[in-house]
Amino acid sequence: MKHFVPIILLICVHISTYAQMPDWAMMKDKEGNTYYFDKSGKIYTDDVESAYKPVSRDGLEYYTAKVKSLWKAGHRTQSLVIAKSILVLKESSMNVVKAKKDINAFMRDMQMKHGKRFVDISREAWLYLTKEDTTMYVFNDKVPYIVALQGNAEIIVAKSVDSLQYSSTVMRAGIRFSDTSGYDAIMTIVAESFAGTIESIRVLEQHWRTVAFDTFDRELLKYSDSMALYSFVTRDNVELKGMELLLAKENRGYCVRIFTTKERYDLYKDTMLTIINSFSTP
Numbered sequence: 001m002k003h004f005v006p007i008i009l010l011i012c013v014h015i016s017t018y019a020q021m022p023d024w025a026m027m028k029d030k031e032g033n034t035y036y037f038d039k040s041g042k043i044y045t046d047d048v049e050s051a052y053k054p055v056s057r058d059g060l061e062y063y064t065a066k067v068k069s070l071w072k073a074g075h076r077t078q079s080l081v082i083a084k085s086i087l088v089l090k091e092s093s094m095n096v097v098k099a100k101k102d103i104n105a106f107m108r109d110m111q112m113k114h115g116k117r118f119v120d121i122s123r124e125a126w127l128y129l130t131k132e133d134t135t136m137y138v139f140n141d142k143v144p145y146i147v148a149l150q151g152n153a154e155i156i157v158a159k160s161v162d163s164l165q166y167s168s169t170v171m172r173a174g175i176r177f178s179d180t181s182g183y184d185a186i187m188t189i190v191a192e193s194f195a196g197t198i199e200s201i202r203v204l205e206q207h208w209r210t211v212a213f214d215t216f217d218r219e220l221l222k223y224s225d226s227m228a229l230y231s232f233v234t235r236d237n238v239e240l241k242g243m244e245l246l247l248a249k250e251n252r253g254y255c256v257r258i259f260t261t262k263e264r265y266d267l268y269k270d271t272m273l274t275i276i277n278s279f280s281t282p
Contacts, residue, residue, distance in 0.1 A: 035186065041261035042182030045156055045174060052155035054131035055085035057092055060099040067103060071110065080125035083107060088139055089130050127158045127171060143169050143191035143252055148278035150271055151184070152176040165195035175258075175275075177268055184268060185242075187258040187275065198248040201228050205246055208255060218244070229276070233262065241265035243272055249281050 025037045036044040055063050063082055070079035086103045089096050111118045126142035136149045142160060157172040169191045174183035198204050205228060216232040221243075223229070228246045233239060242259025256279050258272045 037261060038182065041263040042180065042184070043174070043186055043261070044182045045186075052081070052127065052129055052158065054129035054136045055082060055089065056131040057089060057096050060086070060095050064099050064102055068106065076121045077124045080107075080122055081128045084125060084139070084141070085128040085130050088128070088137075090132060123162075124160075126160060126169060127155070129155070138171065138173070140169055140171065140189075140191060143167055143193045143254075145189070145191060145254065145279060145281045147189065147256070147275065147280075149173060149175060149187070149275055150177075152179075153187075156186075167193040177271060184264060185258055185260040185272060187256070189257075189279075190255045192253045194251050194253070197251050198253055200225055201246060201248050204248045204253045207253065208246065216244075232259075241269075243269075243276050245276050245279060247279070247281070252281065254279075254281065 026034060028034050034045070038044070063086055067079050067083045067086070070076070070082070083103050083106070086099055089100070091097050091100070114121075123142065126140055128139050128141075130137045130139075134150070136153050138147050138149060138155075140146075153173050153175045155171065156174050157170065160167065160169040169189075171189045173187045175185045175187060176182075177184040201224070215235045217235060218230040218232045221229045221231055226248050230244045230246075231241070232244055233241045239262040240259045241262050242257060242265070245254070245256040247254040247256070256276060258275060260268055260272070
């Protein structure tokens with residue numbers, strides 16, 4: 001595998017005497033992301049919640065109108081995020097079919113009018129969401145994947161990096177499995193596209209393990225030529241437990257990581273594994 005320009009998001013933690021509330025613990029990873037933990041193990045972040053909202057079949061007239069009004073107002077990346085969300089909805093009714101037809105016509109018109117500029121805007125609208133019943137589906141079309149999030153999930157961070165022969169995206173989501181404040185789990189997906197083919201999962205693992213140090217004790221759960229699934233626990237005062245999937249697909253490498261506190265791991269591990277298993281790539 002050639003031309004590594006890695007974007008690594010590792011949860012190497014340390015404890016600070018500062019906490020957002022009395023008796024809260026704080027963890028900070030190597031990317032500078034800060035998490036707080038209350039006495040019950042709930043997780044809070046210092047990130048401002050993003051404007052990413054899932055599109056559902058309910059309110060399609062609103063979403064369709066929003067695509068056009070955002071575009072007209074100059075918020076074109078946000079417009080295409082909603083447009084792409086509509087286009088990947090399951091065709092469960094004639095209203096969905098009608099909305100897709102309307103949005104397809106709108107996007108064709110804008111592409112003809114704006115040419116390469118439209119292509120550039122579309123490339124920046126790489127993350128989009130739908131909601132079907134109680135499941136939120138997250139789509140990435142830059143370094144492509146789909147994942148289904150159970151529970152009440154929110155996108156905390158979505159960012160990307162591009163160069164001539166390399167692309168990467170980072171998506172971080174907070175997930176609630178209960179109806180209280182804070183998050184029960186944090187999920188991060190780092191997706192990288194390289195110039196050369198990744199020969200095996202061993203090459204991708206070496207890439208991830210050598211570019212940065214982490215404090216995880218790992219247990220191998222499943223392994224093949226193209227994937228490795230681990231459970232892990234951190235060796236820190238704030239003990240976090242979770243699962244990590246490494247997946248190699250042609251010239252793309254993925255790291256999918258979901259974690260919670262040690263106290264909550266046994267309660268949520270089956271649901272976390274279901275989320276991990278829902279991750280798929282074309």
